[in-house]
Amino acid sequence: MAKASTLRTRHGAEAEPGDSREGGWGVVVVIAAHMSMAIQVGLLRSWGVVYLSWKEDFETNDKETSAVQSIMSSVMSFSGLPAGVLTQRFGCRIAGMIGGGLSSIGLLCSCWVTDIHQFYITAFFTGVGIGICYNSTIVVVALYFKRKYKIANAVACSGLGTGIMAVPPIVQLLLESYGWRGAFLVASAIAANSIALSACYRPNHYLNNNKKSCREHDGLEHEPTREVNKGIHNNKTDFVTLNPKSSNSIVKFIHRLSVTLGFQLFLKSYRLTLQSAIQLQYCMVYVGFVLYLVPRAQSVGVAPSTAAMLLSIFGIGSLLGRLGGGLLVSWRISAEHVSTISLVLAGMSVLLLNFESYYIFAIAAFLHGFASGVFFSIVVVLSRSFIGVRKLAIGVGISQIWVGIGSVTGPILAGWILDTTGGSYQTFFYVGGAICFICAVQMFFLPLLRRVEPGIDILPTDA
Numbered sequence: 438m439a440k441a442s443t444l445r446t447r448h449g450a451e452a453e454p455g456d457s458r459e460g461g462w463g464v465v466v467v468i469a470a471h472m473s474m475a476i477q478v479g480l481l482r483s484w485g486v487v488y489l490s491w492k493e494d495f496e497t498n499d500k501e502t503s504a505v506q507s508i509m510s511s512v513m514s515f516s517g518l519p520a521g522v523l524t525q526r527f528g529c530r531i532a533g534m535i536g537g538g539l540s541s542i543g544l545l546c547s548c549w550v551t552d553i554h555q556f557y558i559t560a561f562f563t564g565v566g567i568g569i570c571y572n573s574t575i576v577v578v579a580l581y582f583k584r585k586y587k588i589a590n591a592v593a594c595s596g597l598g599t600g601i602m603a604v605p606p607i608v609q610l611l612l613e614s615y616g617w618r619g620a621f622l623v624a625s626a627i628a629a630n631s632i633a634l635s636a637c638y639r640p641n642h643y644l645n646n647n648k649k650s651c652r653e654h655d656g657l658e659h660e661p662t663r664e665v666n667k668g669i670h671n672n673k674t675d676f677v678t679l680n681p682k683s684s685n686s687i688v689k690f691i692h693r694l695s696v697t698l699g700f701q702l703f704l705k706s707y708r709l710t711l712q713s714a715i716q717l718q719y720c721m722v723y724v725g726f727v728l729y730l731v732p733r734a735q736s737v738g739v740a741p742s743t744a745a746m747l748l749s750i751f752g753i754g755s756l757l758g759r760l761g762g763g764l765l766v767s768w769r770i771s772a773e774h775v776s777t778i779s780l781v782l783a784g785m786s787v788l789l790l791n792f793e794s795y796y797i798f799a800i801a802a803f804l805h806g807f808a809s810g811v812f813f814s815i816v817v818v819l820s821r822s823f824i825g826v827r828k829l830a831i832g833v834g835i836s837q838i839w840v841g842i843g844s845v846t847g848p849i850l851a852g853w854i855l856d857t858t859g860g861s862y863q864t865f866f867y868v869g870g871a872i873c874f875i876c877a878v879q880m881f882f883l884p885l886l887r888r889v890e891p892g893i894d895i896l897p898t899d900a
Contacts, residue, residue, distance in 0.1 A: 462639065463581035467589050469637040470574040471596035473533065476631055477540060477567045479600020479752075480624055481509055483608045485731040486745045487617040494617070495553040499860070500852035503728060505553070505560050507848035510724050512564030513571065514841025520572035521834025529577035533635025536569030537628065544625035548618045568837070570631050575817055576830045577638045583826075587818055591763020594814045598756025598806065605748035609741070702824055702832050707890040708883050709823045709832065713839040715876045716816065719780065720843030722869040723809055725851040726787060727751070730802060733862050737793045750799050751806035758810020763818075765811075772815045772822075777880040779815075783808035784873030790866045 484506050492502045524532040543563030550556045574593065582589040611620035702709055730751065734744035758779070766772050782804055789801035817833065824832045854865045 463589070465637055466577055466581050466639075467593050469634040470578055470593035471599065473537070473570055473574050473631045473634040474593065474596030475600035475603065476627055476634075477537075477570045477600070478597045479602075479604035480540075480544070480608075480628060481513065481564075481567055482597075482601045482727050482752075483605045483748060484509070485728050485748060486605050486608045487612055487620065488728065488732055489735070489741075490612065490617040491553075491556075495556070497553050498852075499855045500849060501553055503848040503852040505556055506724070506728050507845050508557055508560040509564040509567070510720075510848070511841040511845030512561050513568040514720075514837040514839075514844050516565045516568030517572055517834035517837025517841070518831075519834070520569040521576075521830040521832075523569065524573050524576050524830045524834075528638075528640060529573040529580070530635055530638040530640070532569055533573040533577075533638055534632045536566045536571075536573065537631030537635055538566065539563075540566030540570065540631065541625045541629040542566070544621050544628055547621045548625075566628075570635070572830065572834055572837070573635065573638065575833055579821060579826045579829050586821070587763050587767045590817055591760050591767075591814050594763075594817065595756050595759035595810070597813070598752050598754070598759050598810055600752065601755050601806070602749050602752025605745050605752070609745040613742075702828060702835065705891045706823045707886040709820065709836065711879065711882060711886060712816065712819060712823075713836040715780075715879050716836065717839040717843040718872050719783070719812065719876050720840050721847035721850065722783070722787060722872050723805075724844045724847040725865060725869060726790075726805055728848050729851060729862060729865070730790070730798070733790055734795065734798050736860075736862065737795075739795050739798075743795070747798055747802045751802040754803040754806025754808075755810035756806075758807035758812075759814040760810075761807070762811035762814040766815060766818055772819055773880055773883050776812055776815050776819070777877050779808040779811040780873050780877035780880065783812070784870045784877070787866050787873060788870040791863050 488502060488506070491497070491505060492499070495502070520532065520536070523535070540563050543559050543561075543566055547556060547559040547563070550559060575590075578589050578593045579586060608620055608624070611623050615623070727748070730747050731741075731744045734747055735741060762775060762779070765775050786801045786804035786808060789797050789804070792798075820832055820836065821829055851865045854868070855862065858864050
């Protein structure tokens with residue numbers, strides 16, 4: 438056993454000739470991942486520009502209208518688990534192309550909805566497609582990089598900032614020229630570009646280290662079924678083949694299902710569990726902030742085109758935050774400390790929206806974009822350190838479920854607060870700021886949980 442581990446370590450340290458894990462085609466993958474994230478998430482976070490158009494067209498209240506954004510954001514996160522299984526089974530390339538197709542079709546069908554309830558259905562499919570694209574993009578970068586992973590992940594994830602910076606002015610221009618339905622028609626064509634970008638996620642055969650026990654599907658290893666009768670944890674298992682007919686009891690089948698879906702990760706890594714809970718709480722604020730940033734500015738007399746620029750400022754901050762977060766972590770600064778500071782900064786920026794000055798709104802947008810960029814870029818790095826790269830697809834997918842809960846709860850809660858307070862935004866921003874500060878306090882428990890959790894053994898080539 439020790440000998441095998443040594444061979445694995447040496448194989449992981451000495452790259453094979455032509456290996457693209459730390460460069461070569463990996464650079465193309467990072468660029469494609471950056472652009473795919475810019476398109477998909479940029480569109481998702483730009484619907485605050487057309488929020489008032491939805492409200493007027495469908496004659497709905499704030500709670501019903503905000504549910505569209507809530508469904509897209511939450512379904513994107515809830516689809517993380519099936520997206521993780523899809524990526525694990527068929528690889529990042531196929532999964533990304535499927536996701537790009539679904540998001541494009543969802544936006545296209547949204548052009549012809551006649552009431553808000555039909556919009557909910559098309560928003561669902563759009564969210565599923567974006568979620569699949571996001572998961573495959575996160576995983577493919579981890580498959581191509583090890584030593585330079587933190588930098589590569591920061592560059593890829595900064596695509597969210599690029600999208601949030603560049604897409605809102607485009608959506609505003611399309612809205613003024615063609616209306617919100619015409620804007621969605623063009624957006625569906627833009628989203629379809631993710632299909633071509635995902636085609637660049639070609640398999641990376643670097644991970645095929647154990648040919649006797651592994652078989653490769655598009656760059657991801659699928660290894661033998663876990664031995665459920667033994668108490669010893671098998672670190673090599675990534676994907677469990679479900680075959681209920683061969684099981685002698687329902688308990689075995691349920692165990693295998695839970696292993697396949699990755700639920701055991703939360704039982705073995707308490708830090709992953711707490712991090713997911715923090716993501717849930719913060720996303721309640723994050724989605725509400727993005728959704729109501731433009732309407733808040735318009736409520737104090739800011740012109741629509743000028744208010745839409747706040748999302749671009751938010752995007753600039755997010756771009757710099759994602760790049761800066763990766764650099765800070767690469768300099769061996771504690772990721773937990775950086776995340777804590779980013780949450781405090783996010784809380785302060787939310788409270789700034791209670792003022793009624795466009796310049797303060799711009800400062801708040803930049804600060805929150807920067808803070809969210811740092812936080813989300815480091816979350817992926819922390820997840821990889823908790824569970825390893827082989828389980829990253831499932832781990833990121835299942836943690837996204839908690840993000841989905843926050844995404845669906847945040848806008849609805851904010852809409853309810855607006856309806857009950859007569860359209861006043863202040864109460865939500867005070868609550869949102871408090872939530873961010875509470876999340877920052879919870880980050881201090883991560884080092885403590887490391888001492889008591891069972892933990893997940895990670896091979897040298899899996900780190």
